Amino acid sequence: MAATSQWLRRHGLGRTAIHEAGHGALAIIEGGSFDEIVLQKTENLNACIRNLKCNKNALVRIYLAGIMAARMARHGWGELFFNTAHDDLGAVAAFAKEWNDTVNILEWHILVTEEHLKEKWGSVEKIAESLIRNRRVTYEEAVRLFEASQAANESRPLGKIGTSGWQPLIARILMKPQFTEAVT
Numbered sequence: 548m549a550a551t552s553q554w555l556r557r558h559g560l561g562r563t564a565i566h567e568a569g570h571g572a573l574a575i576i577e578g579g580s581f582d583e584i585v586l587q588k589t590e591n592l593n594a595c596i597r598n599l600k601c602n603k604n605a606l607v608r609i610y611l612a613g614i615m616a617a618r619m620a621r622h623g624w625g626e627l628f629f630n631t632a633h634d635d636l637g638a639v640a641a642f643a644k645e646w647n648d649t650v651n652i653l654e655w656h657i658l659v660t661e662e663h664l665k666e667k668w669g670s671v672e673k674i675a676e677s678l679i680r681n682r683r684v685t686y687e688e689a690v691r692l693f694e695a696s697q698a699a700n701e702s703r704p705l706g707k708i709g710t711s712g713w714q715p716l717i718a719r720i721l722m723k724p725q726f727t728e729a730v731t
């Protein structure tokens with residue numbers, strides 16, 4: 548395992564940094580943009596990605612990518628993954644209520660996102676590392692880190708999670724009021 552991965556797993560802000568870097572990397576992959584990612588610890592908020600812009604279809608995957616990247620860096624699920632991602636999951640649920648074949652479409656978005664994150668994992672880690680060191684990463688810097696890490700992209704997440712492994716995430720999304728209030 549790469550030294551960066553071990554360092555990120557040990558660091559107190561590692562989970563949040565990987566979560567935010569997941570959003571950032573997916574935004575770059577999907578051709579979106581943002582002003583900056585900021586890592587800060589306040590009462591309700593660990594971090595944020597400012598002024599995110601992307602087409603609607605890809606936004607779903609960018610919202611999913613935070614919690615998914617955090618999960619891919621660890622073994623197993625825990626309440627912490629969901630505690631810090633209320634807004635993300637609510638946003639995904641708001642999209643999901645518009646779909647007819649909700650679970651299949653959600654699974655499709657999740658598997659596409661997992662594939663992207665796996666493929667660009669080295670970039671996710673580089674952006675996360677920079678977030679911890681500098682507390683903020685601009686879009687331009689994120690793109691630079693993303694491209695620079697492509698040449699030596701040897702780092703991989705812990706393993707493939709796949710459709711069955713993502714079911715706890717799907718269940719949480721379908722429990723969100725943004726989803727349930729629309730169908731009941």
Ligand SMILES: [Zn+2]
Nearest residue numbers: 613614632635
């Ligand atoms: Zn998030």
